[in-house]
Structure formats: C-alpha cells, structure tokens
Amino acid sequence: MHFLVVFKNVGSQLFPEEFSMERITMAHGAGGTVMSDLIKNHVLKHLGGSSAEVPLEALDDSAVIDNIVLKSDSHAVKPLFFPGGDIGRLAVAGTVNDIAMVGAEPVALTCGMILEEGLPIADLDRILESMEKTCKEAGVYVVTGDTKVVEKSGFGGCIINTSGIGKRNEALEKNILEVKKHRTFDSRWVLDSNLRKGDKLIVSGTMGDHGITILSAQEGYNFGSQIKSDVTPLNNVVMKLLNVGGIVAMKDPTRGGLSNSLNEWSMKSKVGIMVQESKVPLRGDVKAACEMLGLDPLEIGNEGKVLIGVVPQKAEEILSALRETKEGKDAQIIGEATSNFSEVVLETVVGGKRIMAPPIGDPVPRIC
C-alpha cells in the first residue's frame, strides 16, 4: 500500500509498475530487495567463490582477504553539488565509512573518475578540492587513480569510484577483547552476521537527512528550512568507539535507509530486531517532508550516520562516548536484537507493532 503512494509521487521512474526481469530499472540500483535479488541471482552466480575471510558472498560493507580490508564504491549522486556536500565528499566518506564499518582503519584510497564531455573544469576542481578536504578530515590519501571521458549523454557530468584498503589496528583488538568479557565471540571483525539476542542497537543521529536533501535538489522542492546532507567520514568516531569496546556489528544506513540495514542484519545474524519508532532521531523538517511526500524516513538513505550493535553491558558507555562527538550528539539506543521472533518489528509511536519489511529500494534515486 505504502509503495503505491511512492509510485505516484516521486518514484514512477524508480519503481515501474512491473519489475522487468528483462532490463535494468532504476530500482536495480536502489539498495532494496530488487537490487539484492539482482546481486544474488546474477552477480553471485558468476563472481565470488574466493576463500577470502569475508568474501563477496557475505555482502558485507567490505571484504577481508589476507588480513587486508578491501572496498569499492561507485558514486553517481545527482546533482553533483548539494546542500552539505558534493560528489567528491561523498566519494571519500562513502568508502572510508565502509572500511570503518568492519572495524578497520582506512589505509589508502583510489579514485576512478568517469567524466562527461562538457563538464566544466571548474566543477572538476571544486570536486577535487572537496575530496582533498574530506581526505584530510579522514586522515587518508588517494594513492592511485584513473580518468575516463565519455561523450555528452546527460548522465550528470561525473561518476566517481573510490576503492580503498584498510587494516586491523589496536582499537579493533581492544574492542573484541571487551566483547569477549561479556559473551562468546568468534569473529575477528565487526560484521553484519555478529548480532545476538540482547545486543543493543544504537544510531548515531537523525535519519533521512541526506536522501531528503538530494530529493529536494533533484525536484526543486523547498521545505521551508534548509535540510542539509549529513555526508561525513566516520572513521575517527568509529576508532574512538572501538576503544570503548563491546561493538559486534556496524553499518552505515545508506541506500534503503535504516530499514534496509536492520533487515540485512536480521537476515545475516538470524535474529529478530525490535525497534522503538519514538527513539529513532528525526529532524522535524525531514519528518514533515516525508509525511508530505508519503515517504518513510526509515527507508531514506544517510551518508554520515552509523548503526551500531553492541553487547548490552556496554551500550550506555558507547552511547555516552558517541554523544560527546559532533557526529553523534543526537545518538539514541533505538532497540535490540531478540529471539522472540525473526523479523524486524517496529513498535510505533502510538504503541502498535508492525513488521518493518525490507524496502523494495530507496525511493529517492541516485542519492549516492
């Protein structure tokens, strides 16, 4: 029912009435069940098969092989510049964050640019300057790259792939030791599959800011106040939290938002998840925009937030440490893992309970 509203308002291009099994649609890149089916039924059928410690098949934030964390992320956000950020900041933060999400310290990035004929070189300079600034914030460097140009075709001027490597460090070792004080834990990394009943779930701040910013920029909406993207590198915050310890899983809720991330965790960890809607931080203007457009803010992507699964004994300590940071000042404990059921269940503001099904996709196209 919900999606019919989405179709009519903004998503007709993203969610065609029938999902063609014959051609690629925007939904195949929107981070929900349609994309996940494409990956499982097509990509994994041919690629993968490695003996990596965290292989392609894990579909986690990053892979791990030979103790090296490896991640690749293409960024096709449209428009290139938006309130709070741009494609350059997104490209650096996106990959740095995915490396940090498995508990690793980012070591180096690559930068593969697809430029569209006609892109003003001044725009390219702005993007590169923003990448430079974001790299400095994150404390990483671009060490290799590649540039390709394609004919003017209106895809938006620039697509950037950043890949990167990361490594274990003392903070991760300390974190794992702390987890082991409280329960058995046989993982060497912070993974989607590590959640166990009783673990507390924390989000670092307000949900949906990035996606609603991009939607506003794409459609020319004006929601009265300036909604800004949250795009930011989170590796320094993550290192601080790992030093506190007790974290078992982390995820940056990008495409498909919090709802997609929680459903992935529930599936991969084989636990139920209970979330209290009233605890999920939301900006008033984002909430209002979502109500107006018939969108669920929990299905809207973020680019500077982290979802954390932590052993219950350390939840308050992690929450306090997170709230001391600029990026985590609005952090909340939003729920916990449970063995009472196997789905993601939302306890709504009015006290009802509903299953939070995995989203078909992110209703905002090309947010990252």
Add this chain to the structure above:
Amino acid sequence: MHFLVVFKNVGSQLFPEEFSMERITMAHGAGGTVMSDLIKNHVLKHLGGSSAEVPLEALDDSAVIDNIVLKSDSHAVKPLFFPGGDIGRLAVAGTVNDIAMVGAEPVALTCGMILEEGLPIADLDRILESMEKTCKEAGVYVVTGDTKVVEKSGFGGCIINTSGIGKRNEALEKNILEVKKHRTFDSRWVLDSNLRKGDKLIVSGTMGDHGITILSAQEGYNFGSQIKSDVTPLNNVVMKLLNVGGIVAMKDPTRGGLSNSLNEWSMKSKVGIMVQESKVPLRGDVKAACEMLGLDPLEIGNEGKVLIGVVPQKAEEILSALRETKEGKDAQIIGEATSNFSEVVLETVVGGKRIMAPPIGDPVPRIC
C-alpha cells in the same frame, strides 16, 4: 602534421580544434598529453601527498603502500561486445595487468558496476560470465562490489570499475636478484622509472589490434579480414618472465599505444629510447587499416600486450621465454634505452630517424 589527418578522418569528436581549458573534452580521457596535463594540473594539485612507496605522483601502473599493490581502473569501452572480447573481459584483464606490470601477483579484485537503465539483463549476464571466465584464466577472484543504476542517457549501457590488490612473491624477488647480478638496482618493484641506458626493450606481440577492432566496431568499418582484440590477462606470462629474471620495467601499452608508453618511460627514467620501426610487430590488416585512415598504429591502444625493459644480458633469454607462450609468440626486441639523446627516436623502415613525440591522445575514443 600527422594529427591534421587524424582530425579529419575519425577524430573530430576526440580532438576538437582547440583544446578547451574550460570544459572536459574526449581528449582528456585519451591517454596522451592532454590527459596527462589534466592529471598534473588538476588531479595532483588536490589529491596525492601520501608517503606511499609508489604514490599517486609516480603515475605508474599501480600504487604500492604497506607492501600492498593497489590499482583502480574504470572501463568505459564502447561497444560493450566486440570481436575478441567484451567489457567484462577488459575489466578483469585491465586491472590484473596493471597489478602485474609492477611485478606483483594479483590477490583480489573489486567490481563496481554503473548500469544504464534499459540495459538488457541478458547482456549483463554475458558480461558477468565473461568476467568469471577471465578471472579463472588469471586465477583471481572478485571479493567485493557495488552496483549503481543511472537513467537512460545513451552512454553505452555499462561502465565497470575494477580495483584490485596484489602482493610481492618469489618470482619478483628472483627477478630483482637477477637484475642485481648485472647492474646496481635500488628499486623493490618493476617501475617506469627503472630504465637505464643499454636496457633492451621487448614487446610481446602485434601493436594496435585492440584499438583498430574497437574503431571498426564503432564505425562499422570492414577491413576485409577479421581483426580481433588482443584483450587478455597477462599475469601468468609475467610471472613466468620474472622467474627468468632481469626485468626492470613493464607496461601494458593501452591508451596512446606504444608511443605513449615509451614516452612515459623516457620521461620518468630520464633516458632516451631508440626504437626500430621494422622490428615492431604489426598485423598486415591493422597496418593497412591504419594507412587507410591516416592513423599511426604505434599510437593505438592494446589490451593484451606487454612492453618490457630488461638488462641487456637477459634480453634474449626473456625473448625466448616469451615466445614460448601463446600471448608472446610474436615477441620482438624493438629497441633500447640510450644516453645519446633524451627523446624517443624511431628509426623508420626506410632508415630515417624521427622523434616519436608523445601522442596528444589515442585517436580511437573509448577503447577501454
């Protein structure tokens, strides 16, 4: 003079009469001096600055940091399928080869796909199947990936970024020991800057096959016989040659062809290079096609060939080992490094000498 011919025949889109300093043109992605200026004046101004062993600034085939070889390559070849290969084979071989070119053994790949709305899923399956097959040939796996979709805009259906990591192995150590028997050598890798006077230059086979294949496919030319792309992973051949030893530099002459690679070597190694035109292997049909179109086959890109710089004492041995392989059966010693001059000089078939200036770009757009 030569380039005026190129302009009129096929390159008007690639080489506009004036190189705009304000907007991106096709030449900015064509692997020659225009691209190199863009990278030096814009990309390096903002990115780089790392303390990596082989950093971004080296502009070598791959970077090296913490003993890990790291490479990123985006593939925007048009059309997606062509005689002898497809974008999937190209994406795997391209990155594997760049890792092998510094003397490393490829460990793992990433796959970041940009799909265009409307791409037939059957085409995606063909591409993935080809990646799978090429990965098997090279003995590597894709361990992580990312999928994005952009609206139908006519850029060609699919762009694939493959990044990858590689590591040192025994063959590289053995190769370096062998070099050190014959001259002082302080590099830990096989690099563009390692060439010294007297080193012999070998190419593994015929030049220009890939570029002319793509041009034929793009323009619907028919050159009487079937010219096929040479796209293939070279890492196994390279490992075999490193075990013979004596190699100081390697490069796969892709965009801008042999001419661009030799000029990069000359500049980075600060040596002159003498090449005998009569020794450069060329297919008859590629040569004829180039004559017809006013193109220089030495400026046309390859995807399955390696240019090797080797200490003179080992040149014949490397040549023999190379000729024993399927990929290197047409290998030739084509010239040597010299201190008599500082440019790349071609001794032509008729006995004249001319400076082989670095190409402005590859005259065939979107070959990789």
